[in-house]
Amino acid sequence: MTDISQLHPHSQQQCSLKGLYLKLNLHQVAEQSDLLIYANYISSVDGRISLHDAESGEFIVPASIANRRDWRLYQELAAQADVMITSARYFRQLVKGKAQDLLPVGTALEYADLTKWRVEQGLKPQPDVVIISNSLNIPAQALAQLKDRRILICTSEKADAQKVDQLESSGHTVLIAGRKQVEGKQLKQQLIKAGYRSAYMIAGPEVHRTLVNEQVLDRLFLTTRLNLLAGDEFHTILNGDMGRPAALELLSLYLDRDLSSQQLFAQYALTDHEVNE
Numbered sequence: 503m504t505d506i507s508q509l510h511p512h513s514q515q516q517c518s519l520k521g522l523y524l525k526l527n528l529h530q531v532a533e534q535s536d537l538l539i540y541a542n543y544i545s546s547v548d549g550r551i552s553l554h555d556a557e558s559g560e561f562i563v564p565a566s567i568a569n570r571r572d573w574r575l576y577q578e579l580a581a582q583a584d585v586m587i588t589s590a591r592y593f594r595q596l597v598k599g600k601a602q603d604l605l606p607v608g609t610a611l612e613y614a615d616l617t618k619w620r621v622e623q624g625l626k627p628q629p630d631v632v633i634i635s636n637s638l639n640i641p642a643q644a645l646a647q648l649k650d651r652r653i654l655i656c657t658s659e660k661a662d663a664q665k666v667d668q669l670e671s672s673g674h675t676v677l678i679a680g681r682k683q684v685e686g687k688q689l690k691q692q693l694i695k696a697g698y699r700s701a702y703m704i705a706g707p708e709v710h711r712t713l714v715n716e717q718v719l720d721r722l723f724l725t726t727r728l729n730l731l732a733g734d735e736f737h738t739i740l741n742g743d744m745g746r747p748a749a750l751e752l753l754s755l756y757l758d759r760d761l762s763s764q765q766l767f768a769q770y771a772l773t774d775h776e777v778n779e
């Protein structure tokens with residue numbers, strides 16, 4: 503069904519949702535010894551990516567913004583990744599049954615084309631996972647749910663040595679990428695060393711700032727659901743302080759005209775990002 507209008511670059515063309523992001527071939531954009539890092543968020547028009555849920559005490563992505571059509575694009579972005587960058591918080595929520603989903607690529611029939619596509623592209627069936635954490639408070643039961651892929655844990659020199667030993671003796675790789683906390687440039691270098699060319703960042707505002715502040719994020723995919731949520735306890739796509747604003751160039755913009763989930767799909771390039779030499 504062609505219910506997507508392409509607004510930028512301007513075109514009369516109507517597109518279908520399926521394939522909208524898969525055609526980008528993000529796994530082939532970086533040079534052999536470089537890495538493309540891209541992030542993806544869904545937000546309300548008033549900038550909420552998660553709201554505090556009084557019942558569980560957790561911040562969660564509200565059902566009023568999450569939807570299957572955006573989730574399809576989320577899966578398409580995952581399909582193009584060698585590795586996914588996530589936070590320890592995701593694993594802490596996973597064990598409580600509060601995470602959005604098990605990490606993609608989804609095993610449901612509707613995503614079977616994506617698993618097939620990965621095989622055709624010579625990619626592993628599932629992207630590897632890198633978990634960013636200072637506390638190394640990562641429940642073993644949650645890690646055990648991802649037995650089908652390599653898990654790397656990225657932390658700083660401040661990390662608890664005993665926890666590092668425990669993780670390593672359970673077969674996980676622990677990478678040190680920063681002094682007091684994980685630093686964007688060191689993380690990128692570690693991932694290049696591990697042989698990755700495309701990394702999909704799906705964590706929240708803190709990991710996002712870690713990448714943007716050090717100019718290692720290349721692309722930002724932002725879905726804006728056309729609603730307003732309000733609420734005083736929320737996350738937006740970035741928090742904390744940055745030395746200076748990060749400039750963005752709009753690469754593409756689509757309007758999803760599906761009445762059940764009207765939304766804008768924007769893709770930006772970060773224009774002052776670091777080029778690997």
Ligand SMILES: NC(=O)c1ccc[n+]([C@@H]2O[C@H](COP(=O)([O-])OP(=O)(O)OC[C@H]3O[C@@H](n4cnc5c(N)ncnc54)[C@H](OP(=O)(O)O)[C@@H]3O)[C@@H](O)[C@H]2O)c1
Nearest residue numbers: 543544551552561589590591635636637683684706708709
């Ligand atoms: N709507 C959306 O598209 C969307 C997307 C992503 C997330 N979210 C929501 O946003 C909220 C926050 O997500 P999140 O907790 O994953 O976000 P986050 O703020 O990026 O990550 C928090 C955790 O990641 C680790 N971390 C972050 N930066 C680090 C650094 N530089 N060095 C070392 N560790 C670092 C820390 O783990 P330790 O505490 O273990 O040290 C920290 O507690 C959640 O409610 C989530 O559901 C929404």
